[in-house]
Amino acid sequence: MRLTAAIIAARATAALSRGLRRGGGTALPGLVAERVDPGLERTLAARLGQGSALVTGTNGKTTTARLVRGICREAGLRPVANREGSNMMRGVAAALAESASWDGRFRAPGKRVGLFEVDEATMPLVARAVEPRAVLFTNLFRDQLDRYGEVETVATLWRTALRSFPAEVTLVLNADDPAVASLSDVALGRVVLYGVDDETQAGGPLEHAADARWCYACGAELEYTVVFYGHLGHWRCPGCRRARPTPDVAVSSLMTADDGMSVTLTTPTGEVTVRLPLAGLYNAYNAAAAAALAVALGIETGAIERGLAGATAAFGRQERLTVDGRAVQVILAKNPAGVNQVIRTITADGAPKHLAVFLNDDIADGRDISWIWDVDFELLSGNVASLVVSGRRAWDMALRLKYAGLGERPDVEHDAALALRRAIDATPEGGTLYVVPTYTAMLDARNILGRWAGRGAFWEGDG
Amino acid sequence: MPALSEPERSAGPVEEPALSGPERSAGPVEGTLRLAHLYPKLMNIYGDRGNIMCFERRCRGRDIAFELTELSLGDAFDPAAYDLVFVGGAQDAEQRRVADDLRDVKGEALREYVEGDGVMLAVCGGYQLMGAHYRSADGAQLPGVGLLDLWTEHPGPNARRFIGNVVIEWEGETLVGFENHGGRTHLGPRARPLGSVVTGFGNNGGDGGEGAVYRNLYGTYLHGSLLPKNPHFADHLIALALAKRNGDVRLAPLDDMVEEQAHSEALHLATRRSIIRRGG
Numbered sequence: 001m002r003l004t005a006a007i008i009a010a011r012a013t014a015a016l017s018r019g020l021r022r023g024g025g026t027a028l029p030g031l032v033a034e035r036v037d038p039g040l041e042r043t044l045a046a047r048l049g050q051g052s053a054l055v056t057g058t059n060g061k062t063t064t065a066r067l068v069r070g071i072c073r074e075a076g077l078r079p080v081a082n083r084e085g086s087n088m089m090r091g092v093a094a095a096l097a098e099s100a101s102w103d104g105r106f107r108a109p110g111k112r113v114g115l116f117e118v119d120e121a122t123m124p125l126v127a128r129a130v131e132p133r134a135v136l137f138t139n140l141f142r143d144q145l146d147r148y149g150e151v152e153t154v155a156t157l158w159r160t161a162l163r164s165f166p167a168e169v170t171l172v173l174n175a176d177d178p179a180v181a182s183l184s185d186v187a188l189g190r191v192v193l194y195g196v197d198d199e200t201q202a203g204g205p206l207e208h209a210a211d212a213r214w215c216y217a218c219g220a221e222l223e224y225t226v227v228f229y230g231h232l233g234h235w236r237c238p239g240c241r242r243a244r245p246t247p248d249v250a251v252s253s254l255m256t257a258d259d260g261m262s263v264t265l266t267t268p269t270g271e272v273t274v275r276l277p278l279a280g281l282y283n284a285y286n287a288a289a290a291a292a293l294a295v296a297l298g299i300e301t302g303a304i305e306r307g308l309a310g311a312t313a314a315f316g317r318q319e320r321l322t323v324d325g326r327a328v329q330v331i332l333a334k335n336p337a338g339v340n341q342v343i344r345t346i347t348a349d350g351a352p353k354h355l356a357v358f359l360n361d362d363i364a365d366g367r368d369i370s371w372i373w374d375v376d377f378e379l380l381s382g383n384v385a386s387l388v389v390s391g392r393r394a395w396d397m398a399l400r401l402k403y404a405g406l407g408e409r410p411d412v413e414h415d416a417a418l419a420l421r422r423a424i425d426a427t428p429e430g431g432t433l434y435v436v437p438t439y440t441a442m443l444d445a446r447n448i449l450g451r452w453a454g455r456g457a458f459w460e461g462d463g
Numbered sequence: 464m465p466a467l468s469e470p471e472r473s474a475g476p477v478e479e480p481a482l483s484g485p486e487r488s489a490g491p492v493e494g495t496l497r498l499a500h501l502y503p504k505l506m507n508i509y510g511d512r513g514n515i516m517c518f519e520r521r522c523r524g525r526d527i528a529f530e531l532t533e534l535s536l537g538d539a540f541d542p543a544a545y546d547l548v549f550v551g552g553a554q555d556a557e558q559r560r561v562a563d564d565l566r567d568v569k570g571e572a573l574r575e576y577v578e579g580d581g582v583m584l585a586v587c588g589g590y591q592l593m594g595a596h597y598r599s600a601d602g603a604q605l606p607g608v609g610l611l612d613l614w615t616e617h618p619g620p621n622a623r624r625f626i627g628n629v630v631i632e633w634e635g636e637t638l639v640g641f642e643n644h645g646g647r648t649h650l651g652p653r654a655r656p657l658g659s660v661v662t663g664f665g666n667n668g669g670d671g672g673e674g675a676v677y678r679n680l681y682g683t684y685l686h687g688s689l690l691p692k693n694p695h696f697a698d699h700l701i702a703l704a705l706a707k708r709n710g711d712v713r714l715a716p717l718d719d720m721v722e723e724q725a726h727s728e729a730l731h732l733a734t735r736r737s738i739i740r741r742g743g
């Protein structure tokens with residue numbers, strides 16, 4: 001009875017908030033459902049015939065979860081997934097409530113699999129509720145220190161949670177991230193590792209933003225034969241001889257192609273080569289992570305190949321749109337490691353770029369903006385054709401970019417629509433504008449750009 | 464430390480700072496600023512790199528040579544070799560390693576430097592370590608180096624963390640930044656607060672003080688980064704540091720339009736939000 005009431009309430013709230021066009025506002029239905037029936041996640045998750053998998057970590061959660069969804073569909077499964085941005089417990093509750101019928105049953109329950117992207121700090125809580133078959137950890141970077149506390153705090157939280165996991169849970173771990181790979185020390189069950197083997201993708205010395213450069217076990221400074229980005233690479237500890245484990249799923253080669261890349265993955269069941277309409281090494285990591293989770297779920301290679309190619313095509317389309325004859329690409333700025341990757345990807349071809357950078361300081365952006373000083377914006381120097389700076393902390397960002405050598409008279413416009421208009425006007429027809437916003441600024445920018453491109457908000461219709 | 468690009472001069476109608484005339488008469492501004500950055504790999508949380516970049520940029524913009532030395536665990540500190548010392552914030556585990564090194568390796572030389580009026584800025588965790596001790600949330604006691612007459616105690620895991628935008632009044636001007644600390648810092652009689660809190664929590668959320676000063680040693684919780692958008696405070700430290708070897712120094716003005724905008728934007732946001740909070 002109470003379950004039914006919770007589902008009805010959640011659906012009504014979801015319909016209402018969609019009607020009010022509250023973009024991305026998927027927290028409310030879950031909140032309502034949880035209020036009516038606090039045990040809802042556990043009850044519904046137990047009815048998913050294929051169980052659940054969680055995706056957590058600092059960067060790449062959303063893309064990876066989306067890729068896994070595509071793979072599962074190709075494998076004939078019917079995923080139940082939370083939407084981007086609603087990665088707390090109530091987002092999981094909302095997804096379950098909205099996918100179930102009014103009596104709390106799923107259609108085709110035998111094919112149902114839960115795929116939930118979850119916040120780093122919320123992972124233990126969600127794991128206790130939905131009892132997942134597999135949990136994927138992407139990476140652990142410095143991120144929004146005011147919200148999560150320190151990197152070591154999150155690592156400790158994870159290790160503590162893993163000690164109480166049942167042995168049936170498979171862990172999927174990034175072998176190249178020492179903070180994540182070392183979670184296998186406390187794993188009770190099976191571990192599937194993924195990483196990048198292709199050493200031609202090395203990105204030079206450790207970046208300024210690199211965290212986790214000390215061995216968590218013995219405290220020695222880690223040594224790297226190859227650094228890909230951040231603290232991801234081929235590492236070893238000179239103190240206790242821990243070292244990067246050999247991945248089960250590895251990016252054995254990566255080739256940049258027009259508008260994307262070609263990635264070859266080695267898996268326990270064979271080799272997979274996919275053309276991805278995504279750029280950047282971090283997206284190769286996302287693809288490897290998704291494939292590794294699929295391996296953990298027992299999905300065959302063919303579905304992985306088809307799923308990766310298909311899902312990324314949809315993803316690429318969603319991130320790019322056309323406004324007044326200009327291609328506009330929106331790339332979320334989350335933390336130093338993420339933004340460094342974005343800058344490297346944007347500037348890879350050496351041609352000057354048109355940019356609009358937005359810095360907000362809401363809770364979802366991180367109220368502490370000091371992280372912008374850990375980003376290597378210096379890489380943009382000499383690579384910028386036009387630049388507009390916006391967001392509530394626009395002048396802080398303008399100052400950071402001035403330090404990076406992008407000029408002493410920056411074009412600052414606090415109003416998001418005016419800023420985007422100016423940035424589009426500064427981009428020649430047929431050219432590309434890169435919009436790099438923090439989270440809440442991204443929601444605004446997507447709304448405005450979506451309207452101008454003559455299509456609705458992005459996140460709607462992403463089933 | 465990656466190489467920083469040279470400050471760029473825009474082609475627009477920017478007034479070049481006057482490098483000759485009365486500005487120079489007070490003392491030679493040329494010369495060299497020798498900065499020691501303590502534990503750059505361990506203590507670099509909260510964008511501390513911006514503070515180093517600020518020192519460098521504001522020296523080079525005035526043709527003052529800038530020499531940066533990074534001192535890590537185990538490296539000795541020579542009190543005669545530097546004009547300015549910076550130490551930033553760290554995560555807890557790293558703070559412990561630094562506390563050991565301060566006590567066993569650098570402590571005495573740093574004391575000699577500070578007692579000899581050497582200029583030093585300590586931010587966040589580095590500030591806490593300058594005091595007598597730090598007691599963490601679990602009750603563990605971490606000895607400080609005792610250069611500042613203060614101590615810091617975390618009231619326990621359930622205590623409110625002091626997080627948010629801060630404005631303090633310093634020498635009749637404002638300093639803006641962001642604070643994020645669980646520990647409450649209390650000053651003894653031989654340290655005075657750096658400034659008084661206009662909005663935010665400050666040292667302990669109670670006595671209205673923020674940071675601490677003893678001789679030319681400055682400690683503060685403000686990051687953000689602190690110095691780029693508080694250029695007057697950066698210049699104060701640079702002038703103090705140069706004065707030791709060059710006599711009285713007056714620094715030529717720089718084009719601080721963006722710096723001042725960032726300062727007033729932070730000031731505006733911090734004070735407006737605090738009014739909303741009080742009102743609600």
Ligand SMILES: [Zn+2]
Nearest residue numbers: 215218237240
């Ligand atoms: Zn070790």
